[in-house]
Amino acid sequence: MIEFVESRRGWDRGMERFRRVRVCLLRRETESLSLYITLEGLFH
Structure with a gap:
């Protein structure tokens, strides 16, 4: 579960x-x- 939270945080940073x-x-x-x-x- 902690790994999911970390990847989620990294994904949010990438999207930002x-x-x-x-x-x-x-x-x-x-x-x-x-x-x-x-x-x-x-010019016209």
């Missing part, structure tokens, strides 16, 4: 790290997309 990385990637994509839209608006 994955979620943080995904949020970082989404934010970066949104920034580049808004920058692209701004450039499109400037």
Whole structure:
């Protein structure tokens, strides 16, 4: 039972790290997309 609790804790930590990385990637994509839209608006 203790092993299960330990693996569960490690799994939660991994999911938290994955979620943080995904949020970082989404934010970066949104920034580049808004920058692209701004450039499109400037050139057209």
